[in-house]
């Protein structure tokens with residue numbers, strides 16, 4: 001990033017939000033994240049994206065699992081470029097996009113040796129500017145994040161205007177999600193979260209897990225709005241699809257989890273959006289320490 005570009009981005013940050021956020025086509029940007037790893041985020045992102053495509057939406061998946069990407073592997077793709085090529089200045093966002101299954105476009109996190117593992121503050125700022133100025137004809141961006149509470153996870157999660165937290169009924173997954181939500185709430189003033197419970201025996205197990213999470217947060221955190229998006233059943237066809245490197249919803253469209261993905265998409269499209277609609281949101285100075 002040149003000094004001039006940095007000064008311009010800093011100016012935008014100091015103004016709070018980018019003026020370009022008022023552009024006409026602003027996609028919904030939904031970060032899918034979790035406290036604990038292995039809860040099913042990447043499979044959920046990929047299958048929800050394809051299901052949203054089936055419902056007529058143009059969807060982009062941003063794989064932000066830097067250095068350890070999964071979306072390309074789950075889709076049987078071998079991308080040539082990834083995020084890191086945006087910083088060298090000779091590739092645009094369009095150059096690094098790849099066509100994924102089911103008409104979904106994918107922005108890969110990893111391609112070949114030497115991919116990024118973390119982002120400096122300058123690069124975070126640069127990326128936000130790049131995406132905020134980008135006006136593609138997408139309806140929805142789904143951001144697949146790494147698990148946990150690292151700076152990168154918090155960066156990509158808070159950059160999205162909508163947050164979907166994936167849990168499973170296991171107590172460790174619920175308590176790690178509670179920790180993540182507390183951090184997003186206390187440090188980032190995030191208030192709205194959609195909860196999706198994966199690997200359930202039935203929907204009432206999903207609802208129980210959601211209520212347990214709500215109780216933990218009720219006891220320790222101020223105003224929060226948690227919405228139960230729904231659940232996805234434990235379905236052995238998911239690991240089968242992973243082994244085939246094909247999205248479940250295309251490999252096994254009739255299996256119970258595939259049917260749930262379609263239902264969840266309809267719910268997601270009906271769901272009202274939180275106050276800061278769409279776009280990639282800009283950050284506050286305090287986070288970037290500038």
Ligand SMILES: Nc1ncnc2c1ncn2[C@@H]1O[C@H](COP(=O)(O)OP(=O)(O)O)[C@@H](O)[C@H]1O
Pocket residue numbers: 034036037038039040041042043044070198199200232233234235236238239240242257
């Ligand atoms: N609903 C499900 N039923 C059965 N296995 C699942 C389900 N969802 C995910 N899995 C399995 O869980 C593991 C982790 O899934 P993944 O999507 O990679 O999680 P994450 O992205 O959260 O780390 C994979 O082995 C996948 O096959």
Ligand SMILES: [Mg+2]
Pocket residue numbers: 041042043065070144145
């Ligand atoms: Mg993953």
